[in-house]
Amino acid sequence: MATNKLLSLLLLIIVSIITTSSVVSQPSITPSFRRAPRFPGKFSHNHNFKQQYRYETRYFSQRLDHFSFSSDLPSFPQRYLINTEHWVGPSRLGPIFLYCGNEGDIEWFAANTGFVWEIAPKFGAMVLFPEHRYYGESMPYGSREEAYKNGTTLSFLTAEQALADFAVLITDLKRNFSAEACPVVLFGGSYGGMLASWMRLKYPHIAIGALASSAPILQFEDIVPPETFYNIVSNSFRRESTTCFNTIKESWDVLNSEGQKHNGLQQLTKTFRLCRELRSAEDLANWLDSAYSFLAMVNYPYPSEFLMPLPGHPIREVCRKIDDSPDGGGILERIFKGVSVYYNYTGNVDCFQLDDDPHGMNGWNWQACTEMIMPMSSSHDTSMFPTYDFNYSSYQDDCWKAFRVMPMPRWITTEFGGHDIKTILKMFGSNIIFSNGLLDPWSGGSVLQNISDSIVALVTEEGAHHVDLRAALPGDPDWLIEQRTTETKLIDGWIQNYYLAKKTTFNI
Amino acid sequence: MATNKLLSLLLLIIVSIITTSSVVSQPSITPSFRRAPRFPGKFSHNHNFKQQYRYETRYFSQRLDHFSFSSDLPSFPQRYLINTEHWVGPSRLGPIFLYCGNEGDIEWFAANTGFVWEIAPKFGAMVLFPEHRYYGESMPYGSREEAYKNGTTLSFLTAEQALADFAVLITDLKRNFSAEACPVVLFGGSYGGMLASWMRLKYPHIAIGALASSAPILQFEDIVPPETFYNIVSNSFRRESTTCFNTIKESWDVLNSEGQKHNGLQQLTKTFRLCRELRSAEDLANWLDSAYSFLAMVNYPYPSEFLMPLPGHPIREVCRKIDDSPDGGGILERIFKGVSVYYNYTGNVDCFQLDDDPHGMNGWNWQACTEMIMPMSSSHDTSMFPTYDFNYSSYQDDCWKAFRVMPMPRWITTEFGGHDIKTILKMFGSNIIFSNGLLDPWSGGSVLQNISDSIVALVTEEGAHHVDLRAALPGDPDWLIEQRTTETKLIDGWIQNYYLAKKTTFNI
DSSP, X not given: OOOOOOOOHHHHHSOTTSOOOOOOSSTTOOXXXXXXXXXXXXXXXXXXXXXXXXXXXXXXXXXXXXXXXXXXXOOEEEEEEEEOTTOOOGGGTOOEEEEOOOXXXXXXXXXXXXXXXXXXXXXXXXXXXXOOTTSTTOOGGGSHHHHTSSHHHHTTOSHHHHHHHHHHHHHHHHHHTTOTXXXXXXXXXXXXXXXXXXXXXXXXXXXXXXXXXSOOTTOSTTSSOTTHHHHXXXXXXXXXXXXXXXXXHHHHHHHHHHHHSTTHHHHHHHHTTBSSOOSOHHHHHHHHHHHHHXXXXXXXXXXXXXXXXXXXXXXXXXXXXXXXXXXXXXXXXXXXXXXXXXXXXXXXXXXXXXXXXXXXXXXXXHHHTTTOOOOOOBXXXXXXXXXXXXXXXXXXXXXXXXXXXXXXXXXXXXXXXXXXXHHHHHHSOOOEEEXXXXXXXXXXXXXXXXXXXXXXXXEETTOOTTGGGXXXXXXXXXXXXXXXXXXXXXXXXXXXXXXXXXXXXOOO | OOOOXXXXXXXXXXXXTSOOOOOOSSTTOOOOOOOOOOOGGGGTTTOOOOOOSOOEEEEEEEOSOTTXXXXXXXXXEEEEEEEOTTOOOGGGTOOEEEEOOOSSOHXXXXXXXXXXXHHHHHHTOEEEEEXXXXXXXXXXXXXXXXXXXXXXXXXXXXXXXXXXXXXXXXXXXXXXXXXXXXXXXXXXXXXXXXXXXXXXXXXXXXXXXXXXXXXXXXXXXXXXXXXXXXXXXXXXXXXXXXXXXXHXXXXXXXXHHHHHSTXXXXXXXXXXXXXXXXXXXXXXXXXXXXXXXXXXXXXXXXXXXXXXXBOSSHHHHXXXXXXXXXXXXXXXXXXXXXXXXXHOTTSOOSSBOSOOOSSSSOHHHHHHTTTOOOOOOBOTTTSSSOOBOOOHHHHHHHHHHHHXXXXXXXXXXXXXXXXBHHHHHHHSOXXXXXXXXXXXXXXXXXXXXXOSSSXXXXXXTTOOTTGGGSOOOTTOOHHHXXXXXXXXXXXXXXXXXXXXXXXXXXXX
């Protein structure tokens, strides 16, 4: 297509100065809108979630830069949650279950990772939830404001530093508990799952295995086709209803023409009950894109409040609204009813704010502008989204404008690998579970095939974003119960093998 | 023993301001002297070596800090040597042999690593010798002077950054050669061997295997007894001559009493033909310690000029001088004759400079004061050296005085492992050869037992410091020829397995 102006989500928030009135040149072209990798972490600070798990909250002083020896950098307190009540202790080599905190408040992840809490007692395991630096309360430079001041203060917000934080913390804790010989098992979902798998690869001396759930470690460079994510989102809608899929697919053009009309933006503002007048159709398109993408992630078979309060099978519900408009209604009205399931399931919202992230310069945007460059395109042929191609050069420009930083799009694969992962991990490494649900748009960037006896892929047809890590519920489908049982058995196998290896090796 | 004042070698050079007149309190105690891990790299800039291998010299622009995104740091040119004349190219998946440059001028390492050059043509391999940052010509900030200005400019001189340099360089080179699928094999000796084994562990997607020769990756914290190094040096002398061993063992007391006499330092200056008057017996003791330690490392069966011009079996020669003093001579006179084999085998030296490192603030001293804390003690009972215990607190003080930096003695094992390595690597990893000669004092801190089918230890009774990496010579003993044949076979096995894996895996 002629215009490949691709703006990342970060612009939505940060660079409101830049008014990118990207009017498209051909009538058939749907609006280009802003897009960046969407991870759930940004919801973590909006929630008044109920914490049903018990833990102590502690803080550990971390070096800001583990990989250089500048003496003028301050240390910072890393928050971590710890529960030792079921731990059988060092003498019995009690395991340590460590969830790799990702891009948000660690208490929110703890509340949404019931699996770890539920299996820990069976294993006699300690539970640890260390927070990721620059998120939640784990702020360098004394405050969020100072930490997020500019590219210099943010420069230590990287995955490598976060992994080193985990490594230093667990090493210190083990020493304090005289638990040096206790096996550590890593858990993580989404970006946290990426961290868990990378940590197993980079720190095999620290953790004996990792359950990496919905971890798109291959969503970099050209490893998977850039359309993957939006194709999966689209499939998750199409499988519920072809008409729903088609309505959404047609809606972008309608939205775009509407926006170009005289008073069109005003009309759209009204139709979508926005709190403030719309400045471009693009902003609205991006808001809809967000809803569809996140819906595909949390398309759980039961009601959840992970991102938003939602019914079970939320896409089914959205499509019902879109398909079943009693009065027929215009296409945009039907779209509005559909996304209201996502944005307003409780019915308490009077009007909608497009800017759904209150924290301007957010951490994931920084990460997306430095290391986490996950090219995202979409094709109108294969998806319900408008066609556009990821344009690295404008992505780079936007990052420069936002943070004065140059992205390093090849760094992650240099540091952690990704290309030809099957050959590499077949010859090296062990004890990683890559679990994925095929409803989850992130599954396309993850590992979906077994690599070796101990690096395995658990794939469920009906699963969404790291559903296996969530607490067990009475109505859980059989496939989910079975998946969790398999995971528990594999983890048990790692631990038993470790005990065996400890017995049979001699000191050298 | 009462005094455990342990000063590191770095003080010898840097802090000449601090006059540590450590007079020992009991007559039986030999002088404490300055000591730090002794690696050969510091000799690299003293040599006018003949380069017998052909290569091109190129430079690659590297980020100064791979693990943060500060935009205000300059990049620097990393030098590397490259030879592609025997490489069979990308279409035939020609291997790439990469020597992990260590603490010195890369041309010097290239000249002393004949093994890589000699086997490359048989494998149709490209040869690469990238230089380690902050050594040779690979200077950040434009010059050695600027790079070594202070702790801030030096702060990026770390093993992790050096490994990332190698990773980035090789990834870029492979892309340029369309050689992404070509297997990389790592080589390294001494600290370079540590880097090679760590690189294989940390970057399995970049290199399929590593030959880590004389790599003391376990010489940290309490993994091996701190007396190990000096016990091995001593054994290398005792096996040649018990009287020689005993003479050296007795000499420290004599040296110490002599130094305490009126005009004693003057007399010692004369006996040891020093260019400048001795300031303390300790300085002289340290000079002798250096000679014995380095002699044990390069105790090769043939003449070499790796560190100094030396005869074959140099310790035998040293001991002959110490034992065979025709006129009987004083004990210190005999010691002098002995170490003259090391310091003056050519007979061209008129007087000796104790400060044998012309470059004050040298890179290895910085590394020893930040990450590379290798505790070194010695026992008069088990060695020919005076007893003393590694004292971390004074080590730390010295580092602070020298560089205003706090050492992180536990960081290396946190980042790279080391404790319980047998269990860890048995469960994880593959394709590493740890080769060691038991005459080499660094062998005690290395891996001396097979860990798994593909992580193997090759140990030779008669080998010294990475002798296997040196060029083949007509007079090479059988065990050395055999060792190199085994290494070549193992490397060939890695490459063949890789080719097989490439064929049988499918893309995911």
